[in-house]
Amino acid sequence: DAGVIQSPRHEVTEMGQEVTLRCKPISGHNSLFWYRQTMMRGLELLIYFNNNVPIDDSGMPEDRFSAKMPNASFSTLKIQPSEPRDSAVYFCASSYRTGEKLFFGSGTQLSVL
Amino acid sequence: AQSVTQLGSHVSVSEGALVLLRCNYSSSVPPYLFWYVQYPNQGLQLLLKYTSAATLVKGINGFEAEFKKSETSFHLTKPSAHMSDAAEYFCAVGGGGGNKLTFGTGTQLKVEL
DSSP states (O other): OOOOEEEOSEEEEOTTOOEEEEEEOOTTOOEEEEEEEETTTEEEEEEEEETTEEEEOTTOOSTTEEEEEEETTEEEEEESSOOGGGOEEEEEEEESSTTOOOEEOOOEEEEEO | OEEEEEEOSEEEEETTSOEEEEEEEEESSOOEEEEEEEOTTSOEEEEEEEOSSOSEEEOGGGOEEEEETTTTEEEEEESSOOGGGOEEEEEEEEETTEEEEEEOOOEEEEEEO
8 A cells, every 4th residue: 555645745835825735545544634743833633534524623723724525535634825824744644443543644844935 | 631741852862772752641541552753754653552452562663662550651662772763752642432642742862872
């Protein structure tokens, strides 16, 4: 298996622009997670899905952030409009079932200028 | 509610010396506990996990961790550090019927000659 695939690896954009991050989980995994990592806040869970349904989005910082999972093999995290404070590494992770280990993608390094 | 506390954001050891990274957890239900490692510019990788089968858990790369319920601890150890062990290590707690893991703030391990 190719693992969790995220794109793009790096994204540089200007403040106010829309940013879309993409994730393909491991085939057969039922749960998908979006994390954000910064030096100041460490690793934060933004939102997670079970069977394509959002379960907990309490970590989404504000309405500028939205996430979708239209099918079992694809998810997006969108920021509109983006701000410099959104600069971070965004990780997608998936797991097979409750209590099982998370498999992380390589992350998207986002820089908002 | 669940939480983990990692004592020491930075740990430095000499090559060949014992590695000890500390993690204490809080959980209202029997916990699943994990240690992840993150190398520069990569996602997190699972080192080992505890799910109540055995209190001493062996992981990859010679690491192991011992679950001590009385101390609510899950410290990570390796008898002899190698230069390639330099990375950031995260402790995480899960359980309670959901996939959501709560991560600690991480410990940066430096290995010196």
